[in-house]
Amino acid sequence: MxxxxxxxxxxxxxxxxxxxxxxxxxxxxxxxxxxxxxxxxxxxxxxxxxxxxxxxxxxxxxxxxxxxxxxxxxxxxxxxxxxxxxxxxxxxxxxxxxxxxxxxxxxxxxxxxxxxxxxxxxxxxxxxxxxxxxxxxxxxxxxxxxxxxxxxxxxxxxxxxxxxxxxxxxxxxxxxxxxxxxxxxxxxxxxxxxxxxxxxxxxxxxxxxxxxxxxxxxxxxxxxxxxxxxxxxGRLGLPRINALPADLFAGAPSGASTIGLRPEHIQQGEGRPSTVTRVEHLGDQTRLHLTLDGHALVTLTEVHTKLEPGDTVNIQPRSALYFDAAGNRTR
Ligand SMILES: Nc1ncnc2c1ncn2[C@@H]1O[C@H](COP(=O)(O)OP(=O)(O)OP(=O)(O)O)[C@@H](O)[C@H]1O
Ligand SMILES: [Mg+2]
Missing domain, CATH: 3.40.50.300 (P-loop containing nucleotide triphosphate hydrolases)
Structure with missing residues (x-):
C-alpha cells in the first residue's frame, strides 16, 4: 500500500x-x-x-x-x-x-x-x-x-x-x-x-x-x-443542520447572518415558542418539525413523544455554529 x-x-x-x-x-x-x-x-x-x-x-x-x-x-x-x-x-x-x-x-x-x-x-x-x-x-x-x-x-x-x-x-x-x-x-x-x-x-x-x-x-x-x-x-448530520437567520435568537456574534443549529444544538423547554407542524416517527428516533417566525426547522425529540401538530414547544440554542452572509464560518 x-x-x-x-x-x-x-x-x-x-x-x-x-x-x-x-x-x-x-x-x-x-x-x-x-x-x-x-x-x-x-x-x-x-x-x-x-x-x-x-x-x-x-x-x-x-x-x-x-x-x-x-x-x-x-x-x-x-x-x-x-x-x-x-x-x-x-x-x-x-x-x-x-x-x-x-x-x-x-x-x-x-x-x-x-x-x-x-x-x-x-x-x-x-x-x-x-x-x-x-x-x-x-x-x-x-x-x-x-x-x-x-x-x-x-x-x-x-x-x-x-x-x-x-x-x-x-x-x-x-x-x-x-x-x-x-x-x-x-x-x-x-x-x-x-x-x-x-x-x-x-x-x-x-x-x-x-x-x-x-x-x-x-x-x-x-x-x-x-x-x-x-x-x-450541510454535508454531514441527519436531520440536516438548520440554517436560520442569526437574529432569530439573541446572542449572535457580530458579522453573523446565519445561525446553524444541529438537532443537538436545540434545547427544548425554554426560549422562544415554536409550533409543531409534523411529528415523524422513524422507530429508533422521532423527528420534530417546527416553525418559528415562519422559518421551518427540524429537530429530534423523545421517541414516544406525545407532541402533536399545533402544539407549542419553546426552544433555544444550546450551542450553535454561525456563518456570515457568504456562508463562511464566523468565529
Ligand atoms: N468526459 C467528460 N467530458 C465532459 N464533461 C465531463 C466529462 N466527465 C465529467 N464531466 C463533467 O464534470 C462534472 C463532474 O462530473 P463527475 O462525474 O466527476 O461528478 P460526481 O461528483 O462524480 O457526481 P455524481 O455524484 O453524480 O457521481 C460534471 O459536470 C460532468 O458533466
Ligand atoms: Mg460520480
Missing part, C-alpha cells in the same frame, strides 16, 4: 473547468472519503488518480513516484466504478479471477481460486460463482465489482459509491467488512459516497468537494463539529 499525493491538480473539459487546483494527501493506510453533491467532480478525481483522465496541470504521486505519464496498469490502482462494469459473457468466478490473470501478476491457479473464494465469502456471493454476470441482481453485480478490486493488492483502492445499490442490511454488513479489510490489510482507500453513515464510520479523513474544489479536509469529527462553511456543515 502507498501514500497518494495530489498537488494543484487541474482538469478542464473543453472550456469548463472541472477539477480546480486540488491538493490532498491520502496517507499510507488511510481511508479517505470524498463527499459532495452530484457534479462535484468526485468521479473525475478518481479517474485522474487511476489514469483514465489526464490532468491539465499539477502533480499526482503514488508511493513517491510521479505517475502522470504512467498507464493505469503501471499505477497499480484498483478501481470500483460507479457504473459497475462486468464482463457479461463470463461467470462471476471468471470475473473475479480476471484481474489476477493479468500477465504482470502471474498468479498461480490455486492461489487465484483461494482468493476468489475468500472474496466471494466476504461479499456474500459464494453461491453465485457459477452464474453469468448477466444473471445477477444489481446489488450482486455491484458486489462482484467490489470483489474484482478486492482480489488484488494494489497501491490504492479507489471506490466510487460501491455500496449505493445495496439494501440497508447488506450495506451495514459490507461497511463493517470494508472497515475490517482496511484494518486487516492496512489498505489505502479513497472512497466516494453520499451516505454519511459510511463517511462517519469508515473514514480516517473526509474531503468535502464543491464544484471541483476541496473545501475542507479533516477527520469526520472535525468536519462535523468544526465545518468551515454552511456548505460543509
Amino acid at each position: 502507498a501514500e497518494v499525493i495530489l498537488r494543484d491538480v487541474t482538469k478542464a473539459f473543453g472550456a469548463t473547468l472541472a477539477v480546480d487546483r486540488l491538493s490532498m494527501t491520502i496517507e499510507d493506510g488511510g481511508f479517505v472519503v470524498l463527499l459532495g453533491p452530484t457534479g462535484a467532480d468526485k468521479t473525475t478525481t478518481l479517474r485522474l488518480i487511476s489514469g483514465l483522465e489526464r490532468p491539465d496541470g499539477g502533480e499526482i504521486r503514488i508511493d513517491g513516484r510521479a505517475v502522470i505519464d504512467e498507464t493505469p496498469a503501471q499505477r497499480d490502482v484498483a478501481m470500483v466504478f460507479q457504473q459497475y462494469s462486468l464482463y457479461p459473457h463470463m461467470t462471476v468466478r471468471e470475473n473475479l479471477a480476471f484481474p489476477l490473470r493479468s500477465p504482470i501478476l502471474r498468479t498461480p491457479e490455486d492461489r487465484i481460486e483461494q482468493k476468489v473464494r475468500e472474496v466471494a465469502e466476504v461479499l456474500r456471493i459464494s453461491g453465485k460463482l457459477n452464474n453469468r454476470a448477466t444473471a445477477l441482481s444489481g446489488g450482486e453485480m455491484q458486489r462482484v465489482s467490489i470483489g474484482r478490486a478486492l482480489v488484488r493488492d494494489p497501491a490504492i483502492y479507489l471506490m466510487d459509491e460501491p455500496l449505493s445499490s445495496l439494501d440497508a442490511k447488506l450495506r451495514g454488513e459490507l461497511r463493517l467488512e470494508l472497515k475490517r479489510i482496511h484494518a486487516g490489510l492496512g489498505a489505502t482507500l479513497l472512497y466516494v459516497t453520499h451516505d454519511q453513515v459510511e463517511a462517519m464510520t469508515m473514514a480516517t479523513r473526509v474531503g468535502v468537494m464543491d464544484e471541483g474544489r476541496l473545501v475542507q479536509f479533516g477527520s469526520p469529527r472535525e468536519i462535523y463539529e468544526d465545518p468551515v462553511s454552511l456548505y460543509v456543515a
Whole structure:
C-alpha cells in the first residue's frame, strides 16, 4: 500500500473547468472519503488518480513516484466504478479471477481460486460463482465489482459509491467488512459516497468537494463539529443542520447572518415558542418539525413523544455554529 499525493491538480473539459487546483494527501493506510453533491467532480478525481483522465496541470504521486505519464496498469490502482462494469459473457468466478490473470501478476491457479473464494465469502456471493454476470441482481453485480478490486493488492483502492445499490442490511454488513479489510490489510482507500453513515464510520479523513474544489479536509469529527462553511456543515448530520437567520435568537456574534443549529444544538423547554407542524416517527428516533417566525426547522425529540401538530414547544440554542452572509464560518 502507498501514500497518494495530489498537488494543484487541474482538469478542464473543453472550456469548463472541472477539477480546480486540488491538493490532498491520502496517507499510507488511510481511508479517505470524498463527499459532495452530484457534479462535484468526485468521479473525475478518481479517474485522474487511476489514469483514465489526464490532468491539465499539477502533480499526482503514488508511493513517491510521479505517475502522470504512467498507464493505469503501471499505477497499480484498483478501481470500483460507479457504473459497475462486468464482463457479461463470463461467470462471476471468471470475473473475479480476471484481474489476477493479468500477465504482470502471474498468479498461480490455486492461489487465484483461494482468493476468489475468500472474496466471494466476504461479499456474500459464494453461491453465485457459477452464474453469468448477466444473471445477477444489481446489488450482486455491484458486489462482484467490489470483489474484482478486492482480489488484488494494489497501491490504492479507489471506490466510487460501491455500496449505493445495496439494501440497508447488506450495506451495514459490507461497511463493517470494508472497515475490517482496511484494518486487516492496512489498505489505502479513497472512497466516494453520499451516505454519511459510511463517511462517519469508515473514514480516517473526509474531503468535502464543491464544484471541483476541496473545501475542507479533516477527520469526520472535525468536519462535523468544526465545518468551515454552511456548505460543509450541510454535508454531514441527519436531520440536516438548520440554517436560520442569526437574529432569530439573541446572542449572535457580530458579522453573523446565519445561525446553524444541529438537532443537538436545540434545547427544548425554554426560549422562544415554536409550533409543531409534523411529528415523524422513524422507530429508533422521532423527528420534530417546527416553525418559528415562519422559518421551518427540524429537530429530534423523545421517541414516544406525545407532541402533536399545533402544539407549542419553546426552544433555544444550546450551542450553535454561525456563518456570515457568504456562508463562511464566523468565529
Ligand atoms: N468526459 C467528460 N467530458 C465532459 N464533461 C465531463 C466529462 N466527465 C465529467 N464531466 C463533467 O464534470 C462534472 C463532474 O462530473 P463527475 O462525474 O466527476 O461528478 P460526481 O461528483 O462524480 O457526481 P455524481 O455524484 O453524480 O457521481 C460534471 O459536470 C460532468 O458533466
Ligand atoms: Mg460520480
